[in-house]
Amino acid sequence: MNSSNTYYPEGASFRSALNTRYRVASMWQMIFFSALLIAIISLTALLYNVIDGAFGYIAFDYKKDPATFSATPLPDLKKDELLTILKDHLSAGAYNKLDNEQPMLKRSQADLYSLFMERLIQIDTKQTWSLTESILHGAEIRAEVAKDYPGAKLEFRSWLTPQFLVSPMSSRAEFAGVRTAVLGSLWLVGIALLFAMPIGIGAAIYLQEYAPRNLLTRIIQTNINNLAGVPSIVYGMLGLAIFVRVLEPFTSGRLFGVTDSNGRTILSAGLTMGVLVLPLIIINAQEAIKAVPDSLRQAAYGVGATKWQTVWHHVLPNAIAGILTGSILALSRALGETAPLIIVGASTFISIDPNSPFSKFTALPIQIYQWTTRAQSEFHAIAAGAIIVLMVLLLTLNATAILLRNRFQRKY
């Protein structure tokens, strides 16, 4: 019996079978490639959509002619001229209110100029166009404006400007900015970080290095894993019940002598966010600690180290890169969360910077959500601008995570 030819195909039949194997392989390769392609297309569409909305033509008119206030051409107005104009034409009540927010004399020329434009001249936006429309149909848009809005000015406008970053909220989209929202988001993330990182890392160290491997530990571990998947709105409910209501004397700052606020403060929201990211931080830190090889622990124990010395001198320094990266990625989730903030009570309209943990607040996602629900198209344009700001903030956080990882990473 010729055993070499009994069970395996040879020659032509082997080659035909091999071709079939290659065909199946290339089919799967195509499927995986399509999956990647779909992902790339979706991301590109998202980016296009955001950028498309943030730039474009705007047709507008001045409600009042600048010439009625001053003979000087608009952009050349000096600070003292602007001050006089504002004082003369604003009602005394409105002027005093502005002066209370920030003394008029201390404001910059740009600030006064935008106040002048916003309060007195009052831009009246007729229509806005997206970037694609503006580029592809520029001539038609000009013709349309000339026909429908005689006397209106047409301008190509970037809604994302330095002014947009530093201006507070306004009821007029043309003058609104994300300053209050960005500061609110930073406060939130900062409070969440201060609250969740020490607790999360501590819990991870205990679970990984100290906790006995028994039923109770397994139950706790399973629950932490599940908590990481709980919808954020549930954390919002928790925050409302615990931080806003039960701990109100603390979160409103009444215990510290703050009198003019209720529990719906930036502190409540930050703590809610902290609780939200806590399971993520614990899990990420646990993974980082798990990745430290056991041989290192044994080496330390072998020279007579105590558990604490082993953890402090060897496990933590070697896990710190992973812990920081994981924590930062968890915080970037906090930066993008909206639902819990709505429940905890973010302000929908606020133009005063948050200046203490007991301030009222708004945050970028809230601001974006709010602007997109407005009917006027110019609000959708600034929402697109705010989305870009949010994405840049997120990318900055993630880039920091990568930098930290590269900086601290060690090889075994």
Next chain:
Amino acid sequence: MKNIQSTEYAIETKSLFIFYGSFAAVSEVNIKIAKQKITAIIGPSGCGKSTLLRSFNRMNDFVPTSYVTGEILLHGQNLYNTDIDPVEVRRKIGMVFQKPNPFPKSIYENIAWGARINGFKGNMDELVEQSLRSAALWDEVKDKLKQSAYELSGGQQQRLCIARTIAIQPEIILMDEPASALDPISTLRIEELMQELKKKYTIIIVTHNMQQAARVSEYTAMMMISREGQRSGTVIEFDDTKKIFTNPKDKRTEDYVTGRFG
């Protein structure tokens, strides 16, 4: 722990059983390890050699559910008494592992760290130099003490681990297949080093390499699964290395050392 230097044995076990949960990995071990000699533990895989070795400095404590019955005596004192701190045991009984595992720190720090946490009050530079000399590594690394230990070769790393162990001046050094991850030349250097070290320290080495056991050790403990079905390892023969390799009493030992085993 009291420092009584009277016994000629470094360590002694009395009806020692080592359990993982309800499973006795090692049972009924009664051996006396001679002072300042090299004792080898040999036997097939899974017979409990490493488990036995690790019980000597309580490294098995880190395995959940593990416990021992019987006694392991150091200076007449049971290492598993409730008033004995395992950290103190590991300070007296150092360990070198199968895979070189230096700390991801500088060569200098690898030695200084163990000394520092144990409250060393002498001159650290001297200790580092002396330990590296004792481990026959000084000449190779004296110009790069600040470099990472990971830049050393595998054999150098293992000698660094030995230097780190002798820096805390233990009485006994346990070696768990210290040369199994090394090439023959590095292995030879480790073996030569062991001959130097036994002038001061008692060495217990687990090895799979029978030639190595025959070359380096004075005494050999032959371990094997005791009874079929129970999978529990025990020392079936413990004698002079020469006797074990030339004239063993037990048929199973003879089969194993001559390579005729299953």
